[in-house]
Amino acid sequence: MVVVYVFLAGCGGGVFLFSFMLSLLQWYEPVARIGLVAGPVLVAIGSIMLIFDLGSPARCYRLFTTPRTLASSWMIRGSWILSVFIILGLTYGLPSFGLFAWLPWSKTSVTGSLIGVAAAFFAVFVPIYPGLLLGVIKSIPLWNTPALPLLFFLSGLDMGVALLTLVSAVIPEAVGVEGFHLLAGADVVLIALLFIALLAYIELTRQRGETAAKSVHLLKRPLCVIGVILFGMLLPLALLIVSTLASGNVLMVPIETLAGILVLVGGLLLRYSVITSGVRLPVR
Amino acid sequence: MRYGMVIDLKRCVGCNACTVACRAKNGTPAGIHYHRVEKHEVGKYPTARMEFRPIPCMHCQEPACLEVCPTGATYKRGDGLVLIDQDKCIGCRYCILACPYDVRQSLTRIENYFEHDLATPYEAKKRQDFDKGTAVKCTFCVDRLEEGLMPACVDTCPTLARTFGDLDDPTSEVSILIVRNRGTVLKEELGTKPSVYYING
Numbered sequence: 001m002v003v004v005y006v007f008l009a010g011c012g013g014g015v016f017l018f019s020f021m022l023s024l025l026q027w028y029e030p031v032a033r034i035g036l037v038a039g040p041v042l043v044a045i046g047s048i049m050l051i052f053d054l055g056s057p058a059r060c061y062r063l064f065t066t067p068r069t070l071a072s073s074w075m076i077r078g079s080w081i082l083s084v085f086i087i088l089g090l091t092y093g094l095p096s097f098g099l100f101a102w103l104p105w106s107k108t109s110v111t112g113s114l115i116g117v118a119a120a121f122f123a124v125f126v127p128i129y130p131g132l133l134l135g136v137i138k139s140i141p142l143w144n145t146p147a148l149p150l151l152f153f154l155s156g157l158d159m160g161v162a163l164l165t166l167v168s169a170v171i172p173e174a175v176g177v178e179g180f181h182l183l184a185g186a187d188v189v190l191i192a193l194l195f196i197a198l199l200a201y202i203e204l205t206r207q208r209g210e211t212a213a214k215s216v217h218l219l220k221r222p223l224c225v226i227g228v229i230l231f232g233m234l235l236p237l238a239l240l241i242v243s244t245l246a247s248g249n250v251l252m253v254p255i256e257t258l259a260g261i262l263v264l265v266g267g268l269l270l271r272y273s274v275i276t277s278g279v280r281l282p283v284r
Numbered sequence: 285m286r287y288g289m290v291i292d293l294k295r296c297v298g299c300n301a302c303t304v305a306c307r308a309k310n311g312t313p314a315g316i317h318y319h320r321v322e323k324h325e326v327g328k329y330p331t332a333r334m335e336f337r338p339i340p341c342m343h344c345q346e347p348a349c350l351e352v353c354p355t356g357a358t359y360k361r362g363d364g365l366v367l368i369d370q371d372k373c374i375g376c377r378y379c380i381l382a383c384p385y386d387v388r389q390s391l392t393r394i395e396n397y398f399e400h401d402l403a404t405p406y407e408a409k410k411r412q413d414f415d416k417g418t419a420v421k422c423t424f425c426v427d428r429l430e431e432g433l434m435p436a437c438v439d440t441c442p443t444l445a446r447t448f449g450d451l452d453d454p455t456s457e458v459s460i461l462i463v464r465n466r467g468t469v470l471k472e473e474l475g476t477k478p479s480v481y482y483i484n485g
Contacts, residue, residue, distance in 0.1 A: 055375015055390055055417025062355040062374055069356050075378050076354035138348065138474050139384035283385055283470055284324055284337060 001053045003272045006130040007159075008046030009082070010152060010267060012039045013126030014160020016089055018186075020120045022164075023107055029096075030174035034167050035160075036093030040086045040119075043126060047082055074133040081125050088119035127156025130271075140278040141208050142215035147201045148274070154197055155267050158190040162236075162263035169257040180256055184240045187263065191237045198229070198270070211281045218277035228273055232266015235259075286345075286364035286479060287424055288451035289438065290461045291338055294484035295445035298323060298336030302437035302446065306340075309425065309436040311410025314395040318387070318422040319437060335485065338446070340437060341366065341387045341422035342470070342478030349379035349388060357419075364451070364479055365424055373418035380419060384471050385478075388421045424448075451479060 019035025022028050051060045063079040070076055092115045094100040096107060105112040131149030138144050165183045168175040206216040236259035243255040298321055306319040322337045343366045350358045350366060357372035358379055380388045394416055396403045403411065414420070425435035433439070438446040449458040461467065467481035
């Protein structure tokens with residue numbers, strides 16, 4: 001359950017950030033406006049799932065009644081960051097849709113722009129925050145590293161682009177060939193960065209002691225290696241390079257769509273792998 | 285005033301009377317252990333031996349659990365005890381993850397030891413103390429302390445391996461034992477500053 005929630009946070013933040021960038025450039029408006037709303041909605045879905053996963057869901061309001069714990073707990077910081085992001089993100093993104101056009105601000109108005117910038121600021125922390133939440137757990141070396149938030153952030157961005165590609169596949173005329181090229185290009189760069197970051201993370205963690213090495217051993221099980229690296233990174237990378245070279249070919253959209261789905265599955269499996277491979281330091 | 289405990293590892297024989305006493309006193313549901321005794325082989329042949337290490341909650345001065353608690357349910361008293369306000373706990377289980385000593389547990393299920401729906405009168409009475417979904421742990425028997433008694437585990441130990449007292453008082457038995465025997469704590473490098481010391485390990 002935690003894995004799904006962390007996955008949705010990654011996707012949600014990533015897709016909002018990319019949609020925001022597209023919005024600022026006023027490119028591919030029909031796709032960008034979907035992304036701007038999809039982001040907060042995905043994060044909201046994840047948050048609701050998390051509330052029901054609590055031992056005492058009825059008491060979840062207590063997450064907002066003790067602000068002094070903001071000074072120490074990443075869980076409370078995350079609750080606030082995500083809540084603010086959901087509200088600001090929806091506020092910024094909804095007026096672009098006919099149903100909400102009556103709202104007194106728009107993306108281009110001054111108020112709207114300020115809300116957008118604020119939402120984007122919080123959106124940066126949304127994919128990072130689960131990495132920080134796990135990162136402060138000193139007794140699990142696999143998680144206790146600044147590399148984890150970075151990994152989750154890069155993965156979040158990657159999944160954001162993948163999601164936008166899927167949205168574009170539904171309305172391809174809004175994006176055009178150059179749009180698909182842009183998405184493919186961004187995805188290729190992100191996958192490459194993520195791949196390097198993941199390998200560095202695995203190797204550096206392996207050297208940090210016996211317990212860390214045990215965690216890495218778990219990380220290297222077939223589901224994780226094949227799922228995350230082969231299907232989640234190398235295969236989509238290959239597909240995207242092929243689709244960029246085969247420009248304008250009718251197969252471009254299906255290929256990029258498949259790559260997008262693989263990236264999303266890879267992102268989910270990455271989080272699953274990291275979360276289930278955490279081995280505790282022995283007490284003695 | 286800072287409550288603390290000293291456990292003499294040479295005296296501990298791993299009988300687990302402390303674990304049982306803790307269970308009996310708190311009436312914890314099946315599967316919930318506030319206390320455990322870890323068993324390790326130490327040394328090399330021909331001088332290898334078994335070492336038993338009782339692990340209660342360390343009631344740390346800088347508790348990892350307190351730092352991560354989002355609602356302030358986990359709190360620290362002036363006398364050093366780290367306790368949980370069950371009413372405030374939302375059951376996020378972050379504290380359980382954070383504790384380096386693995387002494388906290390989540391009450392996901394409250395089960396009886398014997399017939400599933402049939403609680404003994406003692407179990408039935410003690411059930412009222414437990415809030416399903418919350419986090420629970422050793423309290424150093426705070427209610428016994430308030431009556432001037434020792435924690436159940438300390439009272440019960442047949443080899444007198446456990447001592448309890450005020451770590452802030454340099455003349456208390458615990459302070460003297462720590463200084464005289466160079467008492468150590470577990471996972472000192474994590475900076476949690478536990479209040480449970482081990483000697484003769």
